[in-house]
Amino acid sequence: DIVPDIVVTAKIMGQGFPVSAVTFHKDVIADVEGKISHFSSHQNDPFAAVTVSFVIDTIRVHNILGENVLKGEYLVDKLRDVSARYPLIRNPRCVGLMAAFDLPIDLVESTHRSITRDLINSLMMEGILIQAIRKGVTFRILPSFSISMEEIDFFVDGLEKAVRRVAQTYDLDY
Numbered sequence: 001d002i003v004p005d006i007v008v009t010a011k012i013m014g015q016g017f018p019v020s021a022v023t024f025h026k027d028v029i030a031d032v033e034g035k036i037s038h039f040s041s042h043q044n045d046p047f048a049a050v051t052v053s054f055v056i057d058t059i060r061v062h063n064i065l066g067e068n069v070l071k072g073e074y075l076v077d078k079l080r081d082v083s084a085r086y087p088l089i090r091n092p093r094c095v096g097l098m099a100a101f102d103l104p105i106d107l108v109e110s111t112h113r114s115i116t117r118d119l120i121n122s123l124m125m126e127g128i129l130i131q132a133i134r135k136g137v138t139f140r141i142l143p144s145f146s147i148s149m150e151e152i153d154f155f156v157d158g159l160e161k162a163v164r165r166v167a168q169t170y171d172l173d174y
Helices: 026-032 046-061 064-085 105-110 114-125 149-169
Strands: 006-010 020-024 090-095 098-102 131-133 138-141
Antiparallel strands (some): 006 020, 131 138
């Protein structure tokens, strides 16, 4: 039940075309009307407007947000299965298709992040590129909205192989 005064959006709304938008609540506009001469240096860009309109229509027509929820639930369930078998993977979570998991902080610190580098390199051997954040503790998964269930399976299978390889390297008991 929160209605923001200002919303800033970018990136995904252009599907690769660089666009952004600042959307103001009508009360904010009424308050600053006449005080500001314009709100944007690119406010009349018809190509950007058509691009964003197309993306919004595509999201609605193909129920992409609903599909993202289903794909995200599928992904996090698969990550939880891997986490149950391999304690190296902790705290799998997601919102829509934005997912993450953690490595044990003590293990990352005691190996001076080499376990993080080794997992990233092992995943690359499986054809998977991934990003670690929070000093190598958290791995972010930010797939395209068009990802298929088969591609999610490919990622999870590759993750499991990479985790097994890293676990052997560090003599972890699993």
